[in-house]
Amino acid sequence: DAKTTQPPSMDCAEGRAANLPCNHSTISGNEYVYWYRQIHSQGPQYIIHGLKNNETNEMASLIITEDRKSSTLILPHATLRDTAVYYCIVRGGSGGSNYKLTFGKGTLLTVNP
Amino acid sequence: AAGVIQSPRHLIKEKRETATLKCYPIPRHDTVYWYQQGPGQDPQFLISFYEKMQSDKGSIPDRFSAQQFSDYHSELNMSSLELGDSALYFCASRWDFNTEAFFGQGTRLTVV
Numbered sequence: 001d002a003k004t005t006q007p008p009s010m011d012c013a014e015g016r017a018a019n020l021p022c023n024h025s026t027i028s029g030n031e032y033v034y035w036y037r038q039i040h041s042q043g044p045q046y047i048i049h050g051l052k053n054n055e056t057n058e059m060a061s062l063i064i065t066e067d068r069k070s071s072t073l074i075l076p077h078a079t080l081r082d083t084a085v086y087y088c089i090v091r092g093g094s095g096g097s098n099y100k101l102t103f104g105k106g107t108l109l110t111v112n113p
Numbered sequence: 114a115a116g117v118i119q120s121p122r123h124l125i126k127e128k129r130e131t132a133t134l135k136c137y138p139i140p141r142h143d144t145v146y147w148y149q150q151g152p153g154q155d156p157q158f159l160i161s162f163y164e165k166m167q168s169d170k171g172s173i174p175d176r177f178s179a180q181q182f183s184d185y186h187s188e189l190n191m192s193s194l195e196l197g198d199s200a201l202y203f204c205a206s207r208w209d210f211n212t213e214a215f216f217g218q219g220t221r222l223t224v225v
Contacts, residue, residue, distance in 0.1 A: 034213070043117075043203050043216035044156065087155070099210050100146060100169050103155045 004088045009108045012082075018075040020107050022088030025069040032091050033064060034101065035073045037084040044087065044103075047073065078111045085109075115139050117217035119204050125223045126194050134189040134220045138206030144168070145187040146214060147179060148203040156203060162187055194224045 005023040012018040024033065034049040048055055048062045050071075055062045061074040075082055087106040092099065118137040126132050138145050144163045148156040158171035162181035173179075176194075181187045191198060201221050205214040 032211075038156075041201060041219070041221075043218045044205075046213040046215065049213060099144075100158050100161055100171070101205075101214060102158060103148075105155060 004090055004104050006086070006088050006105065006107045008105065009110070012075075012078045012109060012111050014080060014111055014113050015077055018073075018078040018082065018109055018111070020073040020075075020086050020088075020109060021070065022073070023070045024088070024090045027068050027090050028092075030092065033062065033068075033071050034089040034091055035060070035062065036087045036089065036101070036103075037082075038087070038106070039081075039084040047086075049091075078109075080111050080113065083109060083111045117204055117206050117215050119202075119217035119220050121220060122218065123221050123223075125225060127225055128194055128196060130194050130224075132191045132194060132222060134191070134202050134204075134222070136187045136189070136204030136206075136217060138185050138187070138204075139208070139215055142206035142208040142215075143185055144207045144210075144214075145181055145185070146205040146207075147173075147187070147189050148205070148216075150201040150203065150219075151197075152200070159189070191222075196224050198222060199224045 035047040036044040038044045050062045064071045085106040089101050120135045146161045147159040150156045159173040160179050161169045165181045176192050179189045201219045203219045205216040207214040
């Protein structure tokens with residue numbers, strides 16, 4: 001699995017956009033970028049995923065660079081409830097052990113009032 | 114919508130005892146993953162099943178075993194428990210390889 005690098009922590013003001021970066025310079029062509037978050041000791045929650053194109057859903061937007069070596073998760077209007085550890089995960093798309101999610105060191109996002 | 118159900122939510126065991134954790138995936142999900150998360154650590158992959166067959170194995174101790182049953186629920190059996198086994202254990206399920214996995218709320222195991 002490709003490795004990811006995320007900043008250990010970030011702060012964001014409530015109501016502002018939170019932009020969480022992730023580097024995955026060794027990503028290969030069939031690997032997806034997934035984002036999950038974990039709110040204190042709860043089960044990880046799926047946010048969004050993408051392969052090449054930018055993606056948007058009701059929770060967030062995912063911007064993937066053209067060379068796919070990095071991506072940014074955008075929470076457009078952060079709330080206090082978005083305080084969590086955010087994990088960027090690169091997952092294979094070709095079967096077998098590539099399908100599991102391997103969690104690295106995520107980013108602790110703290111949304112401040 | 115139905116979610117992944119894990120039971121029990123909390124479990125306290127003594128050293129050298131055994132424990133069984135259960136996971137009920139979302140209906141029609143045929144793949145189950147187990148993760149262990151120690152205090153202050155990130156979730157670590159243990160084992161996964163697809164269509165009742167083991168599909169991948171991670172850092173699961175030999176003292177642990179797991180299986181997926183005909184109704185797709187899964188059980189993680191842990192024997193000769195050690196203090197270091199105290200952790201949150203998460204189960205996740207998915208229905209297709211290219212869809213997202215959904216996690217349960219976890220079982221908190223405390224070994225005393």
